Amino acid sequence: VIWIIIFGVLIVLFGFVVVFGAPYVPSHRRDVRKLFDYLKLGAEDLLVDAGSGDGRVLREAGKRSARAIGYEINPILVIISRLASHKYPRVSTEFANFWHIQLPKSTTIVYIFSTRKDRRKLISKMQRETDRLGRPLKLACYGNPLGERKPDKALGAYTLYTFHPLHPVKAQV
Numbered sequence: 736v737i738w739i740i741i742f743g744v745l746i747v748l749f750g751f752v753v754v755f756g757a758p759y760v761p762s763h764r765r766d767v768r769k770l771f772d773y774l775k776l777g778a779e780d781l782l783v784d785a786g787s788g789d790g791r792v793l794r795e796a797g798k799r800s801a802r803a804i805g806y807e808i809n810p811i812l813v814i815i816s817r818l819a820s821h822k823y824p825r826v827s828t829e830f831a832n833f834w835h836i837q838l839p840k841s842t843t844i845v846y847i848f849s850t851r852k853d854r855r856k857l858i859s860k861m862q863r864e865t866d867r868l869g870r871p872l873k874l875a876c877y878g879n880p881l882g883e884r885k886p887d888k889a890l891g892a893y894t895l896y897t898f899h900p901l902h903p904v905k906a907q908v
């Protein structure tokens with residue numbers, strides 16, 4: 736009976752996330768490295784992984800001395816990510832729904848394993864946050880690109896975008 740309960744809890748934790756975003760499928764490290772080489776990711780960057788899974792993207796950023804914050808809605812993956820990343824002082828994982836957080840002030844790039852269904856939501860979220868921060872933000876989509884929006888570049892499995900402030904909201908920064 737205990738195994739049925741454990742199995743049930745795991746199914747619920749890993750299954751229910753599709754309501755909020757992408758299910759758990761990790762990025763290929765090779766792809767992540769290629770992206771970070773292209774971006775010349777370094778100590779002056781703060782990368783946000785929107786749905787950070789086991790934290791592998793965060794750790795690749797950490798290896799390049801970048802600051803990296805992951806937001807993850809599955810508590811089991813939050814624990815795994817925190818344990819696996821403990822050697823990286825500039826990496827952290829928050830138990831949170833990405834759609835409800837405000838990006839940290841010094842964010843330079845948002846990484847997301849993007850789904851087709853959340854395209855519009857992602858565009859509005861990025862635009863809102865760019866307006867709030869009052870400066871450009873980069874977005875790297877792994878998988879599904881943002882439809883009609885014009886990318887800066889397609890790089891293997893990634894499509895890269897830059898959002899520019901359209902309606903800056905000074906008071907909320």
Ligand SMILES: C[S@@+](CC[C@H](N)C(=O)[O-])C[C@H]1O[C@@H](n2cnc3c(N)ncnc32)[C@H](O)[C@@H]1O
Nearest residue numbers: 755756760761762786787788807808832833848
């Ligand atoms: C496709 S996996 C990608 C994991 C990691 N970014 C990587 O590339 O290896 C997507 C992750 O996002 C999490 N997730 C889905 N919706 C979310 C949301 N609204 N807020 C935070 N995490 C979410 C899932 O639990 C899953 O671990």
